[in-house]
Amino acid sequence: MTVFTARTSAEAVVAAPRQAIWDALTDPDTLASLTPFLKRITPEGDSHWRWEMTGLDVLPIEVAPVFTEKMEFVELERIDFHHDPPAGRTERTAVTGWYVLKEVEGGTHLATSLEIALDLPLPKLSSKVVTSAMRGVIDQMGDRFSRNLLDHLGIDPKA
Numbered sequence: 001m002t003v004f005t006a007r008t009s010a011e012a013v014v015a016a017p018r019q020a021i022w023d024a025l026t027d028p029d030t031l032a033s034l035t036p037f038l039k040r041i042t043p044e045g046d047s048h049w050r051w052e053m054t055g056l057d058v059l060p061i062e063v064a065p066v067f068t069e070k071m072e073f074v075e076l077e078r079i080d081f082h083h084d085p086p087a088g089r090t091e092r093t094a095v096t097g098w099y100v101l102k103e104v105e106g107g108t109h110l111a112t113s114l115e116i117a118l119d120l121p122l123p124k125l126s127s128k129v130v131t132s133a134m135r136g137v138i139d140q141m142g143d144r145f146s147r148n149l150l151d152h153l154g155i156d157p158k159a
Helices: 018-026 030-032 124-152
Strands: 001-015 039-043 048-053 056-058 061-063 066-074 077-083 092-106 105-121
Touching: 001 124, 018 030, 018 092, 018 105, 030 039, 030 092, 030 124, 061 105, 066 092, 105 124
Parallel strands: none
Antiparallel strands: 001 105, 039 048, 048 066, 056 061, 066 077, 077 092, 092 105
């Protein structure tokens, strides 16, 4: 097994109240509906969420990641998450990241960063191909998530 990682970050001013964005990011059902390739998010206890993805094409194999995140919330300001599986459960996918929300003129400044690590049954030699595929999937997810969030908030991206 080899661990492959990919990172992404983004920021934008969203023409919406911080509360509306916060509500979307902190509701597991809403967040799952906005996130491409995500089947569901299931809360487990007070601070853990179990994320279940659909099949993702990470050349030369398809994976359907399932991972548990410890979620930490600073009301209306920040969401941090890191991989924290329950004792005895093996998860081959780990995600670490954060969202930061700040009120600014014209809406909310939303910044996000995440790193995904996949433990795959592939040789280290395939790293370049696999990480390139992972980046492609992450970029596609980010673009579609942004469009979905704007649509959820009732914002015309061309306005």
